[in-house]
Amino acid sequence: MAITDMLLAVLEDSGLMPLWQMVAPWLALDERQLIFVIATPVFIAITLWEYLRIRHNPALMDGREAIRNFALGAGYQTTELLFAGLIAFPVYALCYHYRLFDxxxxxxxxxxxxxxxxxxxxxxxxxxxxxxxxxxAHIVHHSSERMNFSTAMRQNATNIFNGNWLFYLPLALLGFNPVWIGVAYALSLVYQFFIHTTLVGQLPGWIELIFNTPSHHRVHHGRNRGYIDRNFGGVLIIWDRLFGTFTAEDSQEAPTYGVTTPPPSNNLLVLWTHEYVDLFRDMAQPGRLMLRIKHLWKPPEWKRPASPNSGTAHARTPVNTDQ
Structure with a gap:
């Protein structure tokens, strides 16, 4: 049986054929994309409101950058629309076909x-x-040196090819319908749009205890020592508290936004690809094959062990850790 026939059979047996027809990019949007399409005008309206509030403070708002951020977001939505149904959905269908529970x-x-x-x-x-x-792929979201609602739209068009969607496959294997997973994910991203702002201070204690808030997310975008790689939650902050990655915003230390090594250009293609270029350049440096490919899964700041011949390490400057 051809691979395409096998896939169609799995889709039919699992009851997901109607969903496949919806997510096929030449037919229609899936529910997740529909949520983003509906939410985008709201995002634009809220961003305009915020712009009017902070437009005179260049440290908080740059109109040209805000437009660029929305262009980055449009690129992200376009590749998701065109390729999610072709790349991710067949894998979800296979997992759901072999689900443990109905x-x-x-x-x-x-x-x-x-x-x-x-x-x-x-x-x-x-x-x-x-x-x-x-x-x-994720660095583009952090490379802005401002924190406002438009920053939430600053996404990478390569995300669908990067494989982040693989992290949700266990849910489909357990028996959660891919439609539900996509809707929950989309609603989480809609929520996260509203925590990208400096206009909201700390909220009541019980909210700060359970939910990700603007205060918590400002820490996440900070490049201050002690703020880097903290507060990874989406809607909830409880996982950070449970797994030791939570840091509260210090009223005495305002976050400094951005990454420690800024991108070389504001060109959209450069913003999307510059870290891939650096990654593959590091991998191309002479050395043992295993050390070269370790760049793929090691932390961004990782440097190769010093070469016995040169006495130096082949690696670039860290990008998301304090220097």
Missing amino acids: LELNALTAFLTFIGVEFCFYWMHRTSHRVRWFWA
């Missing part, structure tokens, strides 16, 4: 889907900072 959608399974997606998001996000291959 779960019906009800209040309990909807809640469990939310918790599961949040848990997977935490580990995906944490990995995106600590594994260089994933950081190569």
Whole structure:
């Protein structure tokens, strides 16, 4: 049986053929993309409101950068729309076909889907900072030196090819429908848009205890020593508290936003690809093959052991750790 026939058979047997037809880019949007399309005008309106509030402070807002951020977001949405149904969905269909449990959608399974997606998001996000291959896509989101609503739109068009979606496959294997997973993920990203701002201070204590807030997320975008690689949660901050990656915003130390090694250009293609270029350049440096490919999964700041011949290490300056 041809691979395409096998895939179609799996889709038919698992009841996911209608969903495949929806996510095929030449037919229609899937639910996740539809949520983003509906939310985008709201994002633009909220960003304009914020712009009017802070436009006179260049440290907080740059109109040209805000437009650039939305262009980066449009590139991200375009590649997701064109390729998610072709790259990610067949794998989800296979996992769901071999699911461990048959779960019906009800209040309990909807809640469990939310918790599961949040848990997977935490580990995906944490990995995106600590594994260089994933950081190569995520760095564009952190490379702005301003924190405002437009920063949330600053995404990488390569995300779908990068493989971050693999972190959610265990949910499909357990029996959570890929539609539910996609909807929960999209709603989480919509929530996260609203925590990219300096206009909201600390919220009541119980909210700060459970949920990711603007205060917590400002820490996440800071490049200050002590702020780097902290607060990875999406909607919830509880995973950071449980796994030791939580840091509260210090009223005596305002976050300095951006990465320690800024991108070489504001050209959109450069912003999307510059870290991949650096990664493959480091891998191309002479040395043993295993050491060269370690750049893919080692942290961004990792340097090769000193060469016995040259006495130097083949690696670049760290990008997301304090220098």
